[in-house]
Amino acid sequence: MKTGINRRLLLQTMTIAGGISVSRSLFPAPALAKDLKGTGTVAVYDGGGSWGEAKRIAYFEPFEKETGIKVVIVPRTDTGAVRASILAGAPRYDVTILSGSTTATFAREDMLLPIDYSYFETADLDGFDPVKPGKFSVPHIIYSLVLAYDGAKFAAGGPASWADIWDVKKFPGPRSLPTGTWGGDGGTFECALMADGVEPANLYPLDWDRAFKSLDRIKPNILKWWASGAEGPQLIVDKQIAAGSAWNGRVSAANEQGAKIGFSWNQGILQYDNWVLPKGAKNTVNAQKFIAFASRPENQAKFAERILYAPPNAKAYDFLKPERAKLLPTQPEARKLQFVQDYEFWNATRPDKMPNNKYAVAEWEKWIAGAR
Amino acid sequence: MLAPILVLFLAAYVLPLGGLVADSFQREGDFTFANHTALLESRAFRIILWRTLTLSFVVTLICLLIAYPLAYVLARLPSRWAAGLLLLVSVPYVTSILIRSYAWVVLLANNGVVNKLLLASGLVDEPLKLAFNETGTYIGMVHVQLPLMVFPLYAAMHRIDRSLLAAARNLGSTAASAFWHIFLPLSLPGVASGCTLVFLSCLGFYVTPALLGGPGQYMLAQGITVRVLTLADFAGAAAQATVLLLVVVLLFVALRRRFAAGLGIESTGRSGRTTAARGLRAWPAPLEAAIEVLSGPLRALGSMLSIVGGPVVAVLAVLALLFLIVPLLMVIPLAFSDSPYLTFPPPGYSLRWFKTFLANARWLDAAGFSLGAAGIGAVVSLIVGIPAAFAVVRRPMMGRLPLYLLLISPLIVPHVIVALAMYFSMARVQLIGTPLAFVIAYALIGAPYVFVLFVAGLLRFDRSLEMAAANLGATPVTVLRTVTLPLLLPTLAAALLFAFIIGFDDVVFGLFLAGTNATPLPIRMWDDIRLEISPQIAVVAVLLFAALALAYAAYLALGLLGDRRSRMPGGGPIA
Numbered sequence: 004m005k006t007g008i009n010r011r012l013l014l015q016t017m018t019i020a021g022g023i024s025v026s027r028s029l030f031p032a033p034a035l036a037k038d039l040k041g042t043g044t045v046a047v048y049d050g051g052g053s054w055g056e057a058k059r060i061a062y063f064e065p066f067e068k069e070t071g072i073k074v075v076i077v078p079r080t081d082t083g084a085v086r087a088s089i090l091a092g093a094p095r096y097d098v099t100i101l102s103g104s105t106t107a108t109f110a111r112e113d114m115l116l117p118i119d120y121s122y123f124e125t126a127d128l129d130g131f132d133p134v135k136p137g138k139f140s141v142p143h144i145i146y147s148l149v150l151a152y153d154g155a156k157f158a159a160g161g162p163a164s165w166a167d168i169w170d171v172k173k174f175p176g177p178r179s180l181p182t183g184t185w186g187g188d189g190g191t192f193e194c195a196l197m198a199d200g201v202e203p204a205n206l207y208p209l210d211w212d213r214a215f216k217s218l219d220r221i222k223p224n225i226l227k228w229w230a231s232g233a234e235g236p237q238l239i240v241d242k243q244i245a246a247g248s249a250w251n252g253r254v255s256a257a258n259e260q261g262a263k264i265g266f267s268w269n270q271g272i273l274q275y276d277n278w279v280l281p282k283g284a285k286n287t288v289n290a291q292k293f294i295a296f297a298s299r300p301e302n303q304a305k306f307a308e309r310i311l312y313a314p315p316n317a318k319a320y321d322f323l324k325p326e327r328a329k330l331l332p333t334q335p336e337a338r339k340l341q342f343v344q345d346y347e348f349w350n351a352t353r354p355d356k357m358p359n360n361k362y363a364v365a366e367w368e369k370w371i372a373g374a375r
Numbered sequence: 376m377l378a379p380i381l382v383l384f385l386a387a388y389v390l391p392l393g394g395l396v397a398d399s400f401q402r403e404g405d406f407t408f409a410n411h412t413a414l415l416e417s418r419a420f421r422i423i424l425w426r427t428l429t430l431s432f433v434v435t436l437i438c439l440l441i442a443y444p445l446a447y448v449l450a451r452l453p454s455r456w457a458a459g460l461l462l463l464v465s466v467p468y469v470t471s472i473l474i475r476s477y478a479w480v481v482l483l484a485n486n487g488v489v490n491k492l493l494l495a496s497g498l499v500d501e502p503l504k505l506a507f508n509e510t511g512t513y514i515g516m517v518h519v520q521l522p523l524m525v526f527p528l529y530a531a532m533h534r535i536d537r538s539l540l541a542a543a544r545n546l547g548s549t550a551a552s553a554f555w556h557i558f559l560p561l562s563l564p565g566v567a568s569g570c571t572l573v574f575l576s577c578l579g580f581y582v583t584p585a586l587l588g589g590p591g592q593y594m595l596a597q598g599i600t601v602r603v604l605t606l607a608d609f610a611g612a613a614a615q616a617t618v619l620l621l622v623v624v625l626l627f628v629a630l631r632r633r634f635a636a637g638l639g640i641e642s643t644g645r646s647g648r649t650t651a652a653r654g655l656r657a658w659p660a661p662l663e664a665a666i667e668v669l670s671g672p673l674r675a676l677g678s679m680l681s682i683v684g685g686p687v688v689a690v691l692a693v694l695a696l697l698f699l700i701v702p703l704l705m706v707i708p709l710a711f712s713d714s715p716y717l718t719f720p721p722p723g724y725s726l727r728w729f730k731t732f733l734a735n736a737r738w739l740d741a742a743g744f745s746l747g748a749a750g751i752g753a754v755v756s757l758i759v760g761i762p763a764a765f766a767v768v769r770r771p772m773m774g775r776l777p778l779y780l781l782l783i784s785p786l787i788v789p790h791v792i793v794a795l796a797m798y799f800s801m802a803r804v805q806l807i808g809t810p811l812a813f814v815i816a817y818a819l820i821g822a823p824y825v826f827v828l829f830v831a832g833l834l835r836f837d838r839s840l841e842m843a844a845a846n847l848g849a850t851p852v853t854v855l856r857t858v859t860l861p862l863l864l865p866t867l868a869a870a871l872l873f874a875f876i877i878g879f880d881d882v883v884f885g886l887f888l889a890g891t892n893a894t895p896l897p898i899r900m901w902d903d904i905r906l907e908i909s910p911q912i913a914v915v916a917v918l919l920f921a922a923l924a925l926a927y928a929a930y931l932a933l934g935l936l937g938d939r940r941s942r943m944p945g946g947g948p949i950a
Contacts, residue, residue, distance in 0.1 A: 049737075050902075076737065078894050078902045081604035084798075084887060091802030095890045184601045225590040227507040240716055243485050243507075260715040361606050368601075371593050372426075374419040 037122055039070045039296055045289035048099040049076040053256060057309035062297045065305075069296070072289045085281065089114045094281035097290040104187030104360050106140045106277045107350035115139040116280040116287060122295035130300055130318035133273070133333065133343055140277035141294050142315035144306075147271040147332035147341055148181075148190040151254050152246035153239050154265035161265040162246050165198040169217070171224050176245020178221060179238050182228035183367030186360040187349035190272040191228075194248060195221070197270050203342040209359075215370050239264050251332050255311040271341035273332060275315060307331060376762035376770075380782065380822060383759050387819045388785065391796035396620070398799070399613035410614035420598075424618070427595040430584075431577035434516045438524040438573050439566065441517065441695050446528035446565070448692035450535070460696070461529065462927055467699050468522035470923075471880045471897060474916040476586040478702040479515050480506055481709065481719050483587075488705060488719055508589035515587040520577060521699060524569040530831075531565025532558075571630045572787070575623055579789020582882065595619055596791050603795055604886070616792040623788055631780055707920070709913035716909070728914045738899060738915075745896040748810055749878035752817025756874040757867070759818065760825030767826075768833040779830075786823045790883040793819070798887040808890015816888060817878030824873040832866035868930045876923070 047063070049055040055076070063074040077096050082105055088094045101109060109115050117138050120128065134142045150168050152161040156176065162168050168178065181189025192209055195217035201210075226244050229235050235249030236257040254266050278294045280287060296302065303314035304322035313333040314320070320328050328334050332341065352358045357365070369375040402409050414420050445464075449457045467475060482488050483505035490502040505511060535558060543553040581596040588594075595615065602612035705719070710728060712721030732738050766772075767779055785793065797816060798807065806812040840862070844854045860867075885898040900912055 078889065078898055081886070083602075083604040083607040083609075086607040087603075087609065087798065087802065088807060091799075091805075091807065093802065093805050093807055095808055184597075184605060186605070222590065228590050230585065237716070241484060241486055241718075262716075361608070364601065364606055368423075368593065368598065369417075369419040371591060372419040372422040373591070374417075374422050 037124055037295065039066075039072075039122065039292040041070050041072045041289055041292060043286055043289060044073045044075050045286045045293050046075040046077050046095070046097045046284075047293060048096050049078055050100070053310055054312075057306050060309055061302055061306035062293075065302065066293060066296045070292060072292065074293070086112075086114065089281045089283055092283050094284045096281060097284040097286040098278055098293050099281055100143055100276045101140070101279050102188050103134075103142075103275045103277060103344065103346040104349040106137075106279060107346065108358050108360060109279065110139040111350070114282050116282055116284070118280065118294060119291045122291050123298060124295075126318070127295070127298050127300065127316060130316040131298075132315075132317040133338070134275050134315055136298075137277075140279050141298055143276045143278045143297070144312035145273060145275045145315050145333055146312045147251045147268065147273050147337070148194075148248055149251050149254065149266045149268060149271040149332075150246070151235060151239060151249040151264050151266040153242065153244075154263035156242075156245055157265060161267070163267050163269055165194045165270055166200070168194070168246050168248070169198040169221050174246055177226040177243065178224045179227050179229050179235060179244045179247035180221070180225065181235075181248065182230050183218075183371070184364050185230075186363045187344065187346070188274070190248065190274065190344065191218070192363060193272055193344065203270065206342075207345045207348045209348065211363075211366060215366070215375060218370065236262065236264055252311040255330055268332070268337040268340040271332065271337070273338075273341050273343045275343075376766040377778075380759040380763040380826070383755075383815075383818060383822065384781065387797060387800075387815050388793065389781075391800040392620070392788075392793070394800055395613050395792070395796040396617050398610060399617045401610055410610050411617070414611075414614050414618060420615070423593055423595055423598055426593070427578060428622075430512070430516075430594065431574050431580075434513060434520060434577050435524075435570050435574045437513065437517050438520050439570060441691075441698070442521055442524035442528055442569065443562075443566075444688045444691035445695040446525050446532055448689055449525070449529050450532035457529070457533075459931070461526070462931075463696065464522050464525050464699060466923070467518060467703060470703055471900070471916070471919065472519065472582045472882065474706060474912070474919070475519060475703065476515055476583050477912060477916075478706050479511070479518070479587055481705050482702055483511055483514065506587055509592070511587035511589070512584050512592060515583040516577060516580060518698065518702065519580075519583055520573045521695070523572045523576060527569040527572065528562065528565040531562050531568075535561045567630065571626065575626060575787045576789075578619060578623060579791060581791060596789060599791055599795070603791075609795075609799075612795060616789075616795060619789060620792055627780065627784065627787060631776065703916075703920070706913045706916045709910050710917040712910040712913070714910070721910075728910045732911065732914045732918075737894075738896075741894050741896040741899040744810070744813075744894060745879050748813040748893070748895065749817055749875050752814045752878045753821050753871055753874035755814060755818035756821030756825045757871060760822045760870065760874075761829055761867075763822075764826050764829030764833055768830055782826050783823045785820055786827075790820070790881070794884045794887045797884070801888065807888055808893055810893050812888045813878075813884070813893055813895065816884040817874075817881065820881065820884070821874030821877050824877060825870040828866055828870045828873065829863070832863055836862060865930075872926050872930055876926075 047058075049058060059076070063076065066072065067074055082101065085095065085099060085101070086109070106115075118136065118141055120136075128136060131142060134145065136142065150162055150165060152168075152174070153176070154161065157174060162170075162174050167174060171178070180191050180194065183189065183191050185191075192211075192214045193206055195214040196206055196209065197203065198221070199213060199217040201213075226238065227234075229238065229247070232250050232253050235247055236253045238244045238247070239249075240257060240262045249264070249266070251266065251271070254264050257264055278297065280290050280294070284290060298316055300314065300316045300318035301322050303316050303319035306312075307314050307319060307323060308327060311330050311332075313331040317333065320331075320334070323331075329336070331337070349360050350358055353362055366375060399410050400406050400408065449460055452460070480487070484490070485502040485504070485506075487506070489505060490499075493499045494502065505514070539557050539561075540553050543557055544550065548556070579596050580594060581600055584592055584594050585597060596619075599612050599615050599619070602608045602615065708721060708724075709719060711724045711726065712718070713723040713725035713727055714721055763782060767775060767782075794816070797812075797819075801807050801812050801815075806815075836859075841854050841858050844858045845851070849857065879895075880897060881895070882897045882901055885895045886901070889895065889898050896915070900915055
């Protein structure tokens with residue numbers, strides 16, 4: 004930690020010496036040596052499980068210690084309930100997390116407060132890569148939806164592309180993919196198109212008909228459409244499925260505990276979640292301070308030590324051991340095999356005013372009922 | 376006496392549901408049928424609605440087939456035994472739906488216990504597909520709904536005058552024929568109310584199909600939940616909920632007589648014999664004709680069955696009981712697993728998951744919150760439910776049946792609809808995320824149990840005891856204190872238990888109402904089960920079982936106490 008602080012000071016000095024930073028024009032010029040001290044509380048989304056535990060150790064406890072602001076941990080609520088609580092004028096959180104595929108929709112509907120970048124250090128802002136902070140959101144984690152398989156069953160070499168996942172002759176056994184009711188978050192539509200031969204660069208705008216045709220082919224082999232992050236790895240550990248998709252953090256966590264799940268970064272979908280400030284929240288100043296605190300590279304490194312989600316502030320890699328860093332989805336070797344999901348597409352509205360993230364669910368319901 | 380319950384129902388149920396229905400007629404501020412016509416024009420919605428109806432129907436049928444022999448055997452047992460076994464039957468009903476579904480995954484999965492046994496015994500060469508398909512949904516849902524079928528069946532069969540059967544036998548009828556012509560028709564009111572209860576509550580099912588169902592299975596409640604929680608399409612959700620509500624209300628109204636009869640209200644003041652007479656006419660004419668034609672072969676079959684019948688029925692009943700209980704017992708060893716996964720049997724045993732539970736302040740906070748909110752909610756439902764039951768049973772008044780149906784309807788209307796409705800109305804008054812919101816919700820879903828149990832208790836109650844006390848000079852308060860309340864003590868205990876557990880186990884209201892200062896235990900469990908599947912939840916299950924066992928023990932002790940005082944047979948509150 005000591006080296007961390009030194010490195011941090013060094014970075015600050017360099018930024019000051021360098022004068023103009025790249026993002027200066029984008030964000031208001033910050034004052035130096037941010038003092039985030041305050042009083043009262045801030046209600047933050049927790050997420051439960053080891054994700055919540057990593058937040059507690061990397062963010063909540065150090066934040067309380069440094070600022071004197073008490074973090075109140077609030078469990079998960081689905082986006083619909085978050086939206087309803089903002090509409091009702093009583094948001095459940097001061098700071099919450101939205102997936103990239105819905106953040107812009109919330110912002111467009113005037114449900115979020117702008118981020119106050121005056122609480123940030125310029126150096127912290129410059130480090131964000133490959134996703135930059137936006138007017139209403141700051142990335143919280145970057146993770147990858149990867150193809151995963153039973154490592155013991157396919158010891159000689161497992162599936163290496165989504166086409167392989169679709170190929171039950173070459174790699175026999177049941178499959179599991181995320182349910183399409185997740186819209187963009189499950190990545191199922193992108194996977195289906197890649198399995199059908201679409202290059203990642205040509206995915207967007209998604210060709211829905213082609214995606215569903217591709218899903219028609221895999222459907223007989225689907226054991227279950229998974230609906231929670233833990234389910235994919237659990238189904239492989241239980242030998243219920245031979246292959247499917249899973250989030251890289253879940254796969255690595257299972258393997259750390261002795262599971263033998265194979266996975267590949269190839270054609271992995273890089274996704275991210277954002278910190279946001281719901282409009283109408285009570286402790287907005289504390290909330291702004293919290294987000295600034297959670298954007299510091301050394302805190303994000305501490306987070307990535309606990310759970311294998313990539314720090315959106317790439318400077319966090321400076322604080323991570325190489326053997327840990329190489330497991331993260333944004334490390335250079337992995338990065339070049341994957342692509343960032345196009346959230347602009349997912350939040351964009353169709354001619355009938357329906358955003359793609361809703362359209363996907365409506366079409367999925369039709370398809371799953373056999374009416375598409 | 377009705378004022379408290381009416382206030383609660385109006386504020387937390389009738390008005391919110393009304394608001395929800397009104398919302399479904401809104402689109403961008405205008406009154407419109409667009410949401411409904413869009414639904415009815417959607418082929419996907421029609422398919423999903425149809426699937427929901429057929430699935431509910433099949434589950435109801437299977438429940439009837441399994442529950443009938445069980446209730447038959449229970450009704451022939453001495454009351455005390457029957458009461459004990461009925462409590463056992465109620466265990467799955469009051470066990471968290473998350474734990475139940477989780478237990479079934481452990482049992483039915485490809486490498487689950489059932490398949491391991493089948494493979495080891497050489498009966499099958501490949502694991503059977505029991506989970507994540509229609510089979511899984513049916514097994515899981517039948518398990519959940521079976522108690523709802525057993526209780527009304529038992530109640531109806533328990534009332535059947537056995538001397539009628541003996542008389543038939545004396546007049547030369549075979550056992551099978553006596554059963555066919557007397558017992559079965561007399562048990563029909565129970566069949567009808569059991570089927571109605573099961574069918575209606577199947578319609579709103581969400582968790583079981585979601586966890587155990589196959590890749591193509593999609594039910595109406597899932598559609599509503601996705602609309603609310605993922606899409607935030609509240610008008611669309613309201614429209615779907617309105618359609619479901621309409622189906623429920625129509626069925627409810629169509630079957631209201633059967634309903635009320637099965638739950639005891641219409642038998643007030645009628646002797647068993649009149650009920651029997653009604654029962655004897657219960658076969659419709661075409662069916663009677665069919666029976667006549669078939670009577671020869673049936674009689675032959677009947678005499679054969681009457682030789683093996685007794686043991687077969689007993690075996691079926693025992694199997695049904697095992698089906699209810701064994702899956703839940705599977706969870707217990709998992710709690711003591713030392714593995715990070717749910718592998719059964721566990722590779723080794725330890726207390727690590729108990730330690731992590733006790734070391735985690737969030738689990739303990741949530742448990743504390745749930746205990747408190749469900750406890751207060753249960754007390755409130757007693758306070759509003761008991762006077763209402765007294766009023767309905769003892770005061771002749773207009774509109775007694777509609778009132779009765781209204782007060783028991785929260786047992787039937789899918790919770791996701793009520794929760795959604797409550798969510799919108801509570802948001803308006805800034806109650807979301809407060810403990811008060813939970814107390815109100817738990818009181819609302821607990822009150823019908825209190826009400827139903829007390830109506831049943833009061834109908835069994837011998838009023839001459841109260842009159843005797845009054846004649847001997849006791850004031851009304853003294854009568855209440857020394858006669859009425861002690862006699863109703865077992866009912867009170869059962870009502871408190873049910874009302875408490877219904878709140879304590881709730882997931883659906885929690886999903887909507889939770890907030891900073893109010894996070895119930897099932898929501899923590901739900902959170903964990905979605906993110907990590909570890910033996911942690913089994914620990915919670917074991918602790919809940921232990922609490923339940925304690926509560927039952929206390930209840931039985933109270934029941935015995937009440938028995939001794941009142942010299943009334945049995946303590947069965949549910950009967």
